Amino acid sequence: xxxxEQSPPDxxxxxxxxxxxxxxxxxxxxxxxxFHQNPWGQLINxxxxxxxxxxxxxxxxxxxxxxxxxxxxxxxSQTTDSGVYFCAVGxxxxxxxxxxxxxxxxxxxx
Amino acid sequence: DADxxxxxxxxxTKTGKRIMLECSQTKGHDRMYWYRQDPGLGLRLIYYSFDVxxxxxxxxxxxxxxxxxxxxxxxxxxxxxIPNQTALYFCATSLAGGETQYFGxxxxxxxx
Numbered sequence: 001x002x003x004x005e006q007s008p009p010d011x012x013x014x015x016x017x018x019x020x021x022x023x024x025x026x027x028x029x030x031x032x033x034x035f036h037q038n039p040w041g042q043l044i045n046x047x048x049x050x051x052x053x054x055x056x057x058x059x060x061x062x063x064x065x066x067x068x069x070x071x072x073x074x075x076x077s078q079t080t081d082s083g084v085y086f087c088a089v090g091x092x093x094x095x096x097x098x099x100x101x102x103x104x105x106x107x108x109x110x
Numbered sequence: 111d112a113d114x115x116x117x118x119x120x121x122x123t124k125t126g127k128r129i130m131l132e133c134s135q136t137k138g139h140d141r142m143y144w145y146r147q148d149p150g151l152g153l154r155l156i157y158y159s160f161d162v163x164x165x166x167x168x169x170x171x172x173x174x175x176x177x178x179x180x181x182x183x184x185x186x187x188x189x190x191x192i193p194n195q196t197a198l199y200f201c202a203t204s205l206a207g208g209e210t211q212y213f214g215x216x217x218x219x220x221x222x
Contacts, residue, residue, distance in 0.1 A: 031210075033211065045210065045212065095158055101152055
């Protein structure tokens with residue numbers, strides 16, 4: 001099955017700093033989503049981005065499908081950005097189920 | 111109002127008990143999913159359903175069963191709970207297989 005690897009596993013930032021999170025996947029995919037899991041466990045959709053680039057405020061994401069990776073950029077980080085960021089991928093012929101990476105745990109210090 | 115709701119939000123039960131976790135959605139999506147998250151890990155798929163008559167096992171279905179009572183409702187049952195089923199359980203929905211999945215708030219389950 002598809003393997004999804006995220007890096008780095010942990011990241012500590014000072015408030016205001018920028019960061020890049022990476023997601024590598026082992027096969028072609030039709031679905032790629034980025035999620036933020038907040039300290040209360042809630043999963044928040046950030047991007048649906050099987051290819052291309054999207055931006056939403058201080059966050060942006062780029063997926064290069066041909067090279068099987070996706071990047072999540074966080075600019076001017078805030079303490080509320082803390083939590084775990086997950087990348088998940090899916091394939092149409094596998095029922096649309098998502099395969100999750102292990103996540104990147106981000107801690108933003110004031 | 112939340113589009114995907116889960117009940118209960120927290121549950122403590124004892125080994126051997128049968129429990130049911132419920133998921134409801136108002137998004138009108140055909141596809142529904144149950145995932146499990148263990149501490150420090152990503153989510154893993156338990157079961158998924160394309161519609162009321164189509165239910166499929168995921169990668170970790172042993173010890174679980176599901177029921178799709180209607181398009182909007184998908185329940186997960188633990189027939190005889192065991193401690194290693196202690197986890198955070200998420201329900202999700204999507205319009206189709208390659209579309210965005212929307213997750214509920216999760217149910218924290220502790221099996222003693």
